[in-house]
Amino acid sequence: MQDKVNIVVIKPRGKKWWSIEWREIWRYKDLLYFLVMRDIKILYKQTVLGFTWAIIRPLLSMFVFTLIFGKLAKLTSDGVPYAIFNYTALVPWTYFSSSLTTSTQSLIMNVRIFTKVYFPRLFIPLTPILAKLVDFFIAFIILIIMMAWYHIYPTVKILIIPYLVFLMILFSSGVSMWLSALAIQYRDVKYGVQFLAQFLMYAAPVVWSISLIPQKYRLLYGLYPMAGVIEGFRCSLLNTKPIPWDLIISGTISALIIFITGFLYFRWKERIFADVA
Amino acid sequence: MRNNISIKVENLSKIYRIGLKEETPDTFVGAVKGFLLRPVENFRRLRKLSKFKEMETKDVIWALRNVSFEIKKGEVVGIVGENGAGKSTLLKILARVTDPTSGYALLSGRVGSLLEVGTGMHPELTGRENIYLSGTILGMTKKEIDNKFDEIVEFANLSKFIDTPVKRYSSGMKVRLGFAIAAHLNTDILLVDEVLAVGDLSFQRKSLGKMRDVVSEGRTVLFVSHNMAAVQALCPKTMLLHSGKIVKIDRTPEVLKEYFKLMGNKNPKNLDNLKREGNGKVKLTSLKIYNNLGDEFNYVRSGDVTVIEFTLEKYAIVKIVDIAFRFRDLFGQLLFTCSTQFTGQTLEINSQRLRGKCILNKFPLAPGIYHIGFWVAADRERADYLEKALELQVIEGNFWKGGKLPVVRKDGPFLVEHKWVFEEEKNGQ
Incomplete structure (x- = not known):
């Protein structure tokens, strides 16, 4: 029908500024696909090792940490070899930190695109979130190989893994929306995020065991969603302890809050991105 | 909106904030104080970029001021004016890249914007990959690109290099590829900004020819250009902007006469x-x-x-x-x-x-x-x-x-x- 043409209305921000036009997202789905493919393809372009880097990077970290914290500092590792204790945490951690640093820069890197063309702006910080999943799955496969090497066999507890991956993505996206929208206006964030990532790593139980946290602070500490994700990975895959529901639940609550506020902040700011960039 | 209207703009305005000059201290104490307070100042300045509540007149400029017009379906309209007249701002608002400060615009149908040649192309990717990437960024779907792929390659004359990374292309090849993708954008409304000013002469001629095909297909086109000849050749109707306002919107020869009067006096031939x-x-x-x-x-x-x-x-x-x-x-x-x-x-x-x-x-x-x-x-x-x-x-x-x-x-x-x-x-x- 001729009358049913789609009318685009352009005006200053209205009352329902946060609402998403799902029809529009659907129309642009191919763009999201190609953006993600771009990030995946260019990541290891012109390297000799290519995707082997996705394996080498967490493994190298593991060797360093095992040497320093496992052998020298002799940190406790919940009864499993320190190397796999550490690597199990590094798999979700590497995903979180690399998607965090990449998406913080994402708006700055894509200035030339979004100041010229309209498309759903949320695609920009979400692209690294999706693209880094490739590295995550490669690292995860290595983890499975290592488990076989150490003769560690998972139990039915691994059914929680998909939820933990979801929680990990939820938290990463929330933080990414916050930081990318902040970084486009305040470039300090771009420099600060390197330190933030380092700080967050030591704040998470990556090199140390969660058993170092006193019981009464456990729920509070669980508000840091990566605590629940990492401890959940260890408990379910390495069969160290029962599933830490307390950590996972409080982590889910705070991840949801960060996701929703991050989404609102991003939507609030996105209309002025082109002006402040 | 009436049925035959394609673009309706009503009282559209856009304010930009321009950075004010920083004050330089003249004493040592002042300099130290300034250094220590600099982060606070910087924060205020950066935050102000997105806030207009106070509306001080000193450091804001009206890129567009109460612009209203209507464009019928299938009309091809040129937009001319000096640098800073508001042409690109108008196009950016219509392309939804930036928001208006007040007023509104209605556009009927799909809008394509061609504000730059080669938007979103990535040097590490091949020509083929870039056609899909840039094409979807411009608003095409994968299926649409599949259908037009051969045509695009043919137009860009790059079939031999289509699987070569774009960073190995000459600048002329890049421009050709970028324009070829954009020229095959199939939307009801097309916003074009100064894209013909690229490439060598023969490619410019070819792209102008392609633009002619585009405008004869009955689409609505808004065309910003400094190339008066191109405006003359493509657009029966033209809009002249000056300091954010419409001076004249009429048949192209009339408007260009006005434009040349505006420019003529202060344009010594160097x-x-x-x-x-x-x-x-x-x-x-x-x-x-x-x-x-x-x-x-x-x-x-x-x-x-x-x-x-x-x-x-x-x-x-x-x-x-x-x-x-x-x-x-x-x-x-x-x-x-x-x-x-x-x-x-x-x-x-x-x-x-x-x-x-x-x-x-x-x-x-x-x-x-x-x-x-x-x-x-x-x-x-x-x-x-x-x-x-x-x-x-x-x-x-x-x-x-x-x-x-x-x-x-x-x-x-x-x-x-x-x-x-x-x-x-x-x-x-």
């Missing part, structure tokens, strides 16, 4: 910056064009007595010079030449400086924009050559004393004196 070739023994140092009424704008009327006045300067010992003016259209197509060789004048240059005039008794071109090229040979060797010495706007004049003037697009550029003789033959007599 020949030094033009591209020129030749051994430099003799050089063109000044050039102007005027009619018999002495109007000295960059425009003449069809049919006017037209004078091109110029000055030559001698930089070496030479004896004989030949001079020629070449008139070209915007495609670079040579239309005609005025030359001292044609008129059989042998010119000896004895003094340091030579002033000359070339007089055309009845200017023979239809309204439009043309380029005048200049050529001078010293002792049969090319001394100075400027392909585009002057951009000339020709406006309607009374070539035929009251008759209708031809339209370049339909009737061709030349006005030739002619007359008709009829003889009625009656049947059976």
